[in-house]
Amino acid sequence: MNPLVGSLLFYISLGLATLCLPLLMLVGLVLPVLLRQRLLCRWASFIITLLHIFCRLDYRITGAENIPPGPAIILCKHQSVWETFALQAVFPPQTWVLKRELLLIPIFGWALAVAQAIAIDRGSPKQALNQVISKGRDRLEKGLWVVVFPEGTRGQPGEKGKYNAGGAMLATRTGFPAVPVAHNAGYYWTPGRFSIQPGTVQIAIGPPIDPTDRRASEVMSEVEQWIEGTMHDLVP
Numbered sequence: 161m162n163p164l165v166g167s168l169l170f171y172i173s174l175g176l177a178t179l180c181l182p183l184l185m186l187v188g189l190v191l192p193v194l195l196r197q198r199l200l201c202r203w204a205s206f207i208i209t210l211l212h213i214f215c216r217l218d219y220r221i222t223g224a225e226n227i228p229p230g231p232a233i234i235l236c237k238h239q240s241v242w243e244t245f246a247l248q249a250v251f252p253p254q255t256w257v258l259k260r261e262l263l264l265i266p267i268f269g270w271a272l273a274v275a276q277a278i279a280i281d282r283g284s285p286k287q288a289l290n291q292v293i294s295k296g297r298d299r300l301e302k303g304l305w306v307v308v309f310p311e312g313t314r315g316q317p318g319e320k321g322k323y324n325a326g327g328a329m330l331a332t333r334t335g336f337p338a339v340p341v342a343h344n345a346g347y348y349w350t351p352g353r354f355s356i357q358p359g360t361v362q363i364a365i366g367p368p369i370d371p372t373d374r375r376a377s378e379v380m381s382e383v384e385q386w387i388e389g390t391m392h393d394l395v396p
Contacts, residue, residue, distance in 0.1 A: 239346030
């Protein structure tokens with residue numbers, strides 16, 4: 161199938177699937193938090209299946225053995241929309257640190273609110289950091305994983321953004337491990353481009369980092385070195 165045609169069919173299917181979210185949210189509101197998140201993860205896994213069907217976009221994992229048995233903080237490279245769905249298919253039930261403006265998006269934003277996403281105000285860094293730590297601790301203690309994109313926003317393939325220490329500070333303040341994740345989805349689902357290219361996204365999961373008795377800057381430096389060093393090996 162032509163990538164342009166496949167992408168169009170995928171976006172149409174994504175829109176139809178999103179219309180089903182209100183029903184899932186109503187069901188989710190009466191479920192315990194972990195069951196609610198598992199339900200939303202199933203929806204995200206369905207989106208990944210649609211990508212396979214219409215766009216011939218698959219993924220391959222290396223380092224799955226590095227996934228800890230209990231909740232952790234995922235510190236992931238941010239290149240595409242793809243990882244916002246795929247992380248839910250790869251890791252246990254989770255929630256995300258994101259800018260609060262996303263909660264205003266009809267249907268999708270409401271689902272993020274039901275999923276107990278940690279919405280922060282980027283215009284107030286100190287307040288945002290306090291929210292990440294306090295709400296992140298709450299989610300982790302409930303058994304949820306917390307996803308943080310340390311660069312804050314999506315970058316083009318090959319670009320490196322500034323790594324912020326919020327996720328690492330959450331790890332050092334709570335004692336939960338930090339798990340670095342690298343991938344090359346931006347080469348296939350590139351920010352700003354309509355067409356999604358066929359191929360196999362490589363997603364690499366690094367060894368969990370124990371934050372005990374370490375400074376947030378040390379943890380963040382180790383995460384950054386691992387992710388950026390791995391990215392060089394993931395160029396298609």
